[in-house]
Amino acid sequence: MLIRQEVFQSSIPKRPFWLPAWPPSIEWLVLYALLLALIIGFGSALWMLRTPYPFGKEHNGPWVYWPEIGSSDIDPYAMAIVTQKARLPLGVNEGLELLATTDSTGRALYASCHYTLGNSISQARYWTITVYGTGTPAFHNVNAARANFTSSEIVRNEQGAFTINLSRDAASGNWIKLPKSGKFFIVLRLYDLPTTEDRVGLGQYRLPEITLQGCSS
Amino acid sequence: MRARYRFLLATLAGLILGAIIHIVIILTIPAFTDRDVYGLLEHTSHDDAPDFISMPESGSGLPWMAHADPAVNLAVCVYDLRKGPYLLSVSGETAFQSVSFHAQKGNVYFAVTDQAQVHGRNEFIIATDNQMAQLVQSGDYDSYYSHTIKVFSPTTKGVIVLRSFTPYPSAKQLSENSAALAECHRLTAQDQLRSQSPELEETIPQDLLPPRRGGI
Numbered sequence: 001m002l003i004r005q006e007v008f009q010s011s012i013p014k015r016p017f018w019l020p021a022w023p024p025s026i027e028w029l030v031l032y033a034l035l036l037a038l039i040i041g042f043g044s045a046l047w048m049l050r051t052p053y054p055f056g057k058e059h060n061g062p063w064v065y066w067p068e069i070g071s072s073d074i075d076p077y078a079m080a081i082v083t084q085k086a087r088l089p090l091g092v093n094e095g096l097e098l099l100a101t102t103d104s105t106g107r108a109l110y111a112s113c114h115y116t117l118g119n120s121i122s123q124a125r126y127w128t129i130t131v132y133g134t135g136t137p138a139f140h141n142v143n144a145a146r147a148n149f150t151s152s153e154i155v156r157n158e159q160g161a162f163t164i165n166l167s168r169d170a171a172s173g174n175w176i177k178l179p180k181s182g183k184f185f186i187v188l189r190l191y192d193l194p195t196t197e198d199r200v201g202l203g204q205y206r207l208p209e210i211t212l213q214g215c216s217s
Numbered sequence: 218m219r220a221r222y223r224f225l226l227a228t229l230a231g232l233i234l235g236a237i238i239h240i241v242i243i244l245t246i247p248a249f250t251d252r253d254v255y256g257l258l259e260h261t262s263h264d265d266a267p268d269f270i271s272m273p274e275s276g277s278g279l280p281w282m283a284h285a286d287p288a289v290n291l292a293v294c295v296y297d298l299r300k301g302p303y304l305l306s307v308s309g310e311t312a313f314q315s316v317s318f319h320a321q322k323g324n325v326y327f328a329v330t331d332q333a334q335v336h337g338r339n340e341f342i343i344a345t346d347n348q349m350a351q352l353v354q355s356g357d358y359d360s361y362y363s364h365t366i367k368v369f370s371p372t373t374k375g376v377i378v379l380r381s382f383t384p385y386p387s388a389k390q391l392s393e394n395s396a397a398l399a400e401c402h403r404l405t406a407q408d409q410l411r412s413q414s415p416e417l418e419e420t421i422p423q424d425l426l427p428p429r430r431g432g433i
Contacts, residue, residue: 022220023219023220023223024220024223024224029223029224029226029227030227032227032228032231033227033228033230033231033234034231034234035231036227036228036231036232036234036235037230037231037232037233037234037235037237037238038235038238039235040231040232040235040236040238040239041234041235041236041237041238041239041241041242042238042242044235044239045238045239045242045243048239048243049243049246070317070325070328071325072324072325072326074324074325076243076244077243079247079322079324080243080244080246080247082322082323082324083246083247083250083253083254083322083323083324084246084250084252084253085280085281086252086253086254086256086257086279086280086281086323087254087281087323088254088279088291088293088317088319088323088376088378089323089324089325090317090325090328091315091317091318091325091327091328092325092328093315093328093329093330094315094317094328094330094380095315125313126312126313126382126384128286128288128289130286130287130288132284147287148286148287148288150288150382150383150384150385151384152312152384152385153384153385187284187286189286191313191315191330191382192313192315192330192332
């Protein structure tokens with residue numbers, strides 16, 4: 001019996017230095033619990049502080065927005081992000097920022113493709129549409145090619161609708177030049193919405209569609 | 218079996234403690250960060266002439282400025298109420314102008330657009346609850362500042378942001394002028410004087426004033 005056990009023990013591989021002998025001692029268990037707590041605690045907190053804001057997100061087509069960031073209802077995670085990244089969010093009564101990182105079908109936006117953005121936006125006193133590349137500098141203003149439009153500049157058709165072409169190569173009508181390569185994102189800013197309630201009920205708002213027209217390799 | 222039970226108990230304890238650490242970190246970040254918006258902009262404020270500073274699109278010390286709206290001129294005024302309340306005056310000659318009031322950590326506690334203008338101006342008194350109560354009790358508020366909007370700052374320090382919209386690139390100068398003409402300073406006896414005799418406004422050189430609306 002004794003001989004058999006010795007044979008069995010010699011057949012298992014030598015345990016790594018960081019694994020305790022089984023059963024583990026109380027000291028090892030305490031150390032293990034503390035390490036686990038530190039890794040889980042700091043790791044998850046840092047994970048949550050990546051942008052954009054983790055909670056309170058609303059959707060409307062390809063657009064996402066956070067209606068409570070600019071109010072006193074800001075949640076603790078958004079508060080930590082605003083503080084840590086030294087942001088100055090738009091106030092509730094000023095306007096709203098909407099972000100699109102995909103087209104209307106949910107595919108990521110690539111600078112090598114051609115998109116159209118249109119065709120109407122519900123009521124706001126002014127709005128702006130700006131394209132940002134993911135590289136640096138984020139706001140590409142190369143060769144004076146425009147990367148943004150305001151509601152005052154846009155060319156509209158007889159019905160008051162508009163279309164903006166997003167592509168690297170020049171297009172007729174309203175055109176925003178895309179960055180040289182990589183992904184990009186679009187920010188729509190609505191200034192002075194009729195009432196503050198409207199920004200919460202923005203799900204019914206008409207916001208522009210982003211449509212993929214084709215890609216060049 | 219008993220050893221396995223202990224190990225599971227230690228894991229559970231670690232997870233619970235981890236959750237507590239997570240909550241503590243998130244809730245205390247605002248208190249422990251000194252690179253918040255106030256900390257980064259504090260150097261722009263001078264006691265003699267604290268006023269609006271137009272932020273350049275990059276290199277302003279605020280990393281996110283690279284993602285700011287290029288059609289908006291953003292100007293900031295950093296305030297510290299320990300030596301007294303502040304007076305803010307915005308003329309709103311651009312197409313659209315809005316003011317947001319941020320507490321020291323950057324969160325918005327009040328915001329208003331140029332729709333709230335009286336006689337083409339938006340004027341505000343920024344004070345703590347106690348300072349405002351003093352202003353009202355002493356009668357100064359009713360005598361001199363009744364045309365201003367009362368803004369109660371939740372913190373003694375904070376940042377005011379003035380956004381001037383530029384509908385066309387050619388209107389850029391207008392929104393820059395408008396930001397340059399906005400006033401943001403500690404309340405002085407001169408402000409009382411001026412609110413009594415508006416003709417003092419006439420002493421501002423005319424070429425400093427932005428062109429009338431409709432001139433775009």
